[in-house]
Amino acid sequence: MNILLIEDEAKIADFVLTGLSSAGMQTEHLADGSLGLQRALSTPFDAIVLDVMLPSLDGISVLKHLRSTGLTTPIVLLTAKTDLQDRLQGFESGADDYLPKPFFIEELVARIKILINRQAGLTASLIEENGLQLNRISREATWSGHQATLSQREFTLIEYLIRSPDHIFSRNQILKHVWGLDFDPKTNVVDVCIQRIRKKLVHPRKGDQKNFPIESIRGIGYRFRKA
Secondary structure (H helix, E strand, C coil), X not given: CEEEEECCCHXXXXXXXXXXXXXXXXXXXXXXHHHHHHHHHHCCCCEEEEECCCCCCCHHHHHHHHHHCCCCCCEEEEECCCCHHHHHHHHHCCCCXXXXXXXXXXXXXXHHHHHHHHHCCCCCCEEEECCEEEECCCCEEEECCEXXXXXXXXXXXXXXXXXXXXXXXXXXXXXXXXXXXXXXXXXXXXXXXHHHHHXXXXXXXXXXXXXCCEEEECCCEEXXXXX
């Protein structure tokens, strides 16, 4: 496992480097947000551990830029900020997981392994419904002749909907299944994720938006329309 650690606090960086090395993970460390962003874009990694408070470019900005380029590498945010809104901002920006400081290195290792295993598609299969196909190996989605690689959360969300076509899921149900939040935090994280999925798969031509099988049910949530 090849991990990129972007963390400017020397003690925490040494703590993480030692722990990941003991777990058999090869880790590269950078202490600057801009340098970390450049490295993440130029070199493939199995996962990225990203601090929020960084010099030159903060972690949320790094995260948003990486996701805007289509990078789907699993990203775990590390931060001393533990407020709900801070965590939601991380998820809305495309983080796969969020670990508040201080933390146990064993938990970080476990979370990284889970994300990498999901990324590898250990439960490989193809799912298809109403013209949309999901590849659980590559995490690619294909619809209307257009193919795109989804982030882990995007894939988990769309798979959740497609497994029960025509069933209407509330935002709370989606939040609990995809983000592990068992309450309504008054956030639009679900809607933002759906928008990202549509942006990746819907062609900018007339009729595509209307025909896309993920439907918004006003005042309730979403459903995947059966053919």
